Every structure is written in C-alpha cells, then in structure tokens.
Amino acid sequence: MIFLFIFAIMKDYLLQLNESQRKAVIQINGPVMIIAGPGSGKTRVLTFRVAHMISEGIDPFRILCLTFTNKAATEMRQRIAQLHHNDARNLWMGTFHSIFAKILRIEGHRLGYSSNFTIYDTADSKSLIKKLVKDLIPTSKQKLYKESIVYNRISSAKNKLITPEDYEQNIDMLNEDISNHREKFGFLYAAYSQQCFHNGAMDFDDLLLKTYQLLQRCPDVAYKYQNKFKYIMIDEFQDTNHAQYEIIKILAAVHENLCVVGDDAQSIYAFRGATIANILDFAKKYDDLQIYKLEQNYRSTYHIVNTANEIIKQNKNQLVKTIFTERGEGNPIIELIATTDNDEGRIIADKVFELKMRHQLSNKNFAVLYRTNAQSRAFEEAMRRLNIAYKIYGGLSFYQRKEIKDMVAYLRCIVNPLDEVALLRIINYPPRGIGDATINKLLVKSREQNKSMWEIMQQASLNGFSKRTAEDIETFSYLLKSCQIMLAEKNAFAMAEYIAKHSGIMKELYNDKSVEGVSRYENLIELLNSIKEFTESDVAIDADGVLPDDKSLGSYLQQISLLTDTDNIDPNTLDTVSLMTIHAAKGLEFPVVFVVGMEENLFPSIMSISSLEELEEERRLFYVAITRAQDHLFISHATTRYKFGKLEYSEPSRFIAEIPNGNFKRMKSDRQANLGDRHFTTIPSRSNNIFTRNINNRPKPSPAPLANFKADDTTRLEVGMKILHIKFGVGKVSAMDGVGDNRIAVIQFENEGEKKLMLKFAKLKII
C-alpha cells in the first residue's frame, strides 16, 4: 500500500532508474558514497541527482559539482541543461582545476596574486625550471636535475601540500634526495615557487595548493564558500589526490552534504598523486556515511564483464565488488597477433573493414585503444590506406604546438608583462636582433636592480646597451606597450589580429613554403578564427571563470589555459574510428574495441613493472580498457616493434594470460610464416631496411622456463657473483644499489646484455 503510494507520487524521472540508482539519487542530505562499476549508469545518477535537488527547490547557485576531466564536466553540464534548462546556468560545475582557478581569480589578491594571473602549463613550468637549473646549479651537476625530474618532484610535493618551507623540514623527502644525490631539489623548489610568484603565474598544481592555502589562511573566505556550497558532489573520487581531498573537506565542513562517486577498480591516476587512501579515510571520517553500490553493468555482454571481473581479482588492493550484466553471453574476446607495429596497424584496419561489412557497422562504432600516444602512427597510416575515416584524440594538443604557443606567448605578454617565460619565448622570435648575449644582460640587470625584465627593457638606453641594441629592444617593448594601451578598448580578436600582423609572426610563417611551414601557417589562421569565434559567440553556461559578456583578451586566455584536446570527444557527430589512449577513453563506450600493443614493457609499461603498486595500476588500466567494449573486444600484440628508432622483440603481455580461457579465443600466429612477402612489400619505407635489421643475428630469448627452477635467497648477493635467471639465463653481478626492499642488482647477462633487477621481485639462483 505504502509502496503504491510512493510510486504514485514519484517523479517520472525516478522511474527511469534501478533501485540502487534511485536510492543514491534521493539521498541528498549527509555524506554519501556511491561505488559505481563501469557501465553502471554513473553519469545518469549524478545528473539525475542534481536534477532532483533542483526540483526539490534547492538553489543551483548552492550546488558544487567537481569532475576530474573537462570531458566529464561538459557531458554532465549538457545533460543537466536538458533536464533543467534555465536553472542549470548558476550551477558551479567543472574540473577541480577550473573551479579552483575561478575562486583564485576572485580571491587571489589575498595571497598577493593579481586576478589576471597566468596559468603555466607543463611546458611553461619545465622551461622555467630548465633556466633555473642552468643559472643556479654548477654545470657538472646539471644533468642530475633534468627539468622533467625536477618538475615531477615539485608536483608531487605540491600534491601533498608540502610548501618549500615544509620541504626543508621534511626528513623523508630530504633523505630521499640525499640518497639520490639530488640534495638541491628543495632549493630549486623554493626558487621555482618564488619565480612563479614574481611572474604572476600559477602552475596546474598551484591551483590546488594555493586554493588550500587561501582557505587555511583566510577564514572569512573559507566561511564564504563553505556556506555558499550547501551541496557538493565529486565525480571520479578515486582519482583525487591529497590536496584535492583536503580542500573538499574544508568546503564541506559546514553542511556536510558531500557525495562522492567513484570506483577503486578504475583508479588510474596514482602516478600523479591520486590515492585510494581518500576512499578509506572518507568512510572513517563520516560515521553516518550512506554507501550505495551500483553493480549492474548495462554496457557489455557476459564474456566482457566476466573477463573484467577475473582480471581485477588479480589485484590485492581492492574493495570487493562484482559487476554483472543481463545483456546475454555475447562474443568471446579475440586475440590478434602481428609481426610488427605496422603489421598490427594493418590487421586492425582490415578487421574494421571486415566488421563494417559483416555487421553493418559505421566507423564511429570502433575504437582503437593504446597505452602510449606514440603508438597511434601505425593505425593512422593503416586506416588512411583503407580509406577509413579516423580521428586521433589527445597527443600533442593544438595549444601545445610551437606556432600556437608562440602566438599565445605574445598575447600573454600583453596581458601580463611580468610573465618572463612568455617574454623569453618571443623576445627574439621572429629574429629582431636581440640575441643570447643581450638577453643574458637584460636578466642580469633585472636581478641586480630587483626589477622585472620588462622594466629594464623599457629603459634599455639607460642600462648600458649599445645604441643599436637599445633601439632594437625599445622597438620591441614599444610594440608590446602600444598593445597594452589598446587592451582596454579592443576585444580579443582585434588584439590577436593586430599582434599577428605587427609582431612579424604571420609573415615569418607565411614565408616558410615547406610542408610543415604551410601547416603551421594554417594553424595560426585556425587559432585566429577560433579567437574570432570566441569574441562573437554568446558564452552562456559552458565556460568556467569567464563572465559571459567579457570578450577581452584576458578573458580569452583564461578560457584556453585549462583546455585540452580530449575535451571535444563527440564520437556521435563524426563518423570516425576513434584512436586514443586508454586514459583518454575513460568514461566512453564503443560497440567494438581493440586494445592494442598488449606486450610486456609496453603494457604493462616498463616504468611500472618493478613495483607492485604500479603494476596493479596497470592492471586497473587494462580493466578500464576492457570495460569500454559493448559487444566485441579484440586484444592485439606484435612480436617486434620499433622503439627509439630501433627494432626490438616484444613478448605478449602478462595480462593476456590472465584472461579466462572460457571467454577467450586465442589466435594461431600463422603470420610468422609469411614474414617477408606480403607485409614487407606493402610498406616500402621500411621494407628497404629488412636485410639490415639484425632480427636473425640477435640472440633468441631463452627456451621455456625450467620446471624445477628454485630461486635462492638474494640477501647475500654481491658484486662479482654469477647467477641464473629464469628468463635471461646466466649473468654476472656488476653493481648493487639501494637498500632493504629497494635493492637493485645490475647484472651483465651473457645473452641479454645488462639488466637492472629489483631483488624484491627477481628470481635468481646463485651459481
């Protein structure tokens, strides 16, 4: 009776949900955790939950919805807009980075930042670090401080909310640095932070760290947002890092209406600080927590779902959860074996062609998923050869191209002349007579007088430059200066057009008639067109941190700084085969999926195979890959592959062995026999080299493992000892490194050359 009554008054959208989905949607008060397996209707639950709140009379202005990627934010925003057209515009919905950037634009002056601060992308940060290393570290030690290593170290400190001051006090980090002979990390971190501040810039990690500091140091600001956001929802909670979690906790502290949605099995961002500890801590912190599990998979058929379950079972670190499907048995997973990376491309393209015919499918029903962006080339070439329309997502984004970064650097200099990274990028591009010697002199003067480089440039003649040089510098600074004056009255497009013409960039690219040069010129034009579009469009609800009617250059730069190429994945409007990394494919689904490059050292990546944690992350990544498929799943690998321009052997991924036999159709590799005829004549560019490759000269991998192999205890292993490895054969220890669990032996194998083995994992017999 009561149930009937409830159904009678139940809002019709609630009838579109299963029971656990519905419960999760209705429970809007208090802390809630939703564990959502792949294909379980997670986005649906999230959007309906917001819609439910709005129809319950909650002001959208008081709802905060945080996602991990722009892609997820855009999708959710569109879906909510469909349900609640007008109300949705006041919702605060976006990525962590974009929402925090929005808060920092408004409140950043409390920490000494101007509201037009620049956001550095990874390349900007690295170029600054590189320069600091050059200036501050003795030449002989510079190779220890590669910009990417320093950048990662700083990034991981920031994601743990460790400031430069904290760093100097942090025994763990200092000890780690000392044992790596990199004791200057802390010093570089401090120098980098200081320089960013002087430049009026924040990097991606600062958007988190500075937001945290802001809320910590300014209780009134914290109070303001704590009260504003009565309801908070976090998507992909398993991917949040420590900094993000701490900020969320502060924001939710007053109302505690916090809902997190995630799936520990799909956590694939630990490499940048995400931690499962957040999920565990969450359950501990809120004892009135309501937990809902969404385990029904609406996406895939049985063979796929069962494989996914069996794969993830291999991981030790996981919350137990089993997904199920009612979609029927479906097709078993099929293995494809190729001889080379190019061959793999052709096999997949052939298969796409065949399936399109056989099952009446269109291009957009197919996805090729790979571990690294570098793998895309072979598939691209193969698809093109068969005239199959494809699109590559990710990779070098439009905004990372040199010509675009150059142009954007000009725009950034106009809006924020303190931005030394941008200034150095364009000061002599196109060449205008300001060479290295002059630039160094400018920098020295600026440090001596404690003024920005920009200030020194404007008074070049007073700073002891030759007449000719001073003129060159002043001509350039006059150009920027005049643009700054125009800034107040001209829109972004007018500014960009002016600078493209007067800086010489446009002419420089136009005069380059090479193939690449023409494409660079076209890209510049495309950028200008997109800026024009920006100034003419009605930005309504889909641009965080931007006032709808603000068409200024500053507003434009803010909008693009957090954009990436993967944002615009809309496989439904274009009929193309999708090529992308598995990371980029998260959240998407396709009727036919090819997971390619399933080889040891590629997937799992060579970077991850020495630690259990990282290996488990690779396995979760495989889980994500598998669960993208709705009906057909193919797994492919090649026996040889080019790496760094060299042909190398590759063995099938260990993950293939983990696929249950009952769900898997292994393919006989009859292609091996054909090596040389069909394949190599179709690809002339490489077939020329066939006889110079040393395939046959190379020592073949050792024969099958010895059945009675028994590993010795390696704690007493030392330099000079001879050992036997189950796969690599006989070798001699040439060096040892590390202590305890991290001990590494460098071994010269008779047939395999030098290998570095982690003793924790390596199975060795001492002989």
Place this chain on the structure above:
DNA sequence: CGCAAAGCTTATCTG
C-alpha cells in the same frame, strides 16, 4: 649575431 650541420636525447598516462 645568425645560420646550418652535427650531435644528443628521448617515449607513460593528464589538468
């Protein structure tokens, strides 16, 4: 100072 050629490094994933 600017240019071209030679040499060196690099390729995990992302906002």
Place this chain on the structure above:
DNA sequence: AAGCTTTGCG
C-alpha cells in the same frame, strides 16, 4: 624517428 641543443663558421 623526431625534436632540441650545441658547435662551428661566415
């Protein structure tokens, strides 16, 4: 294989 840096010369 490709991009970036260093080197050597006019």
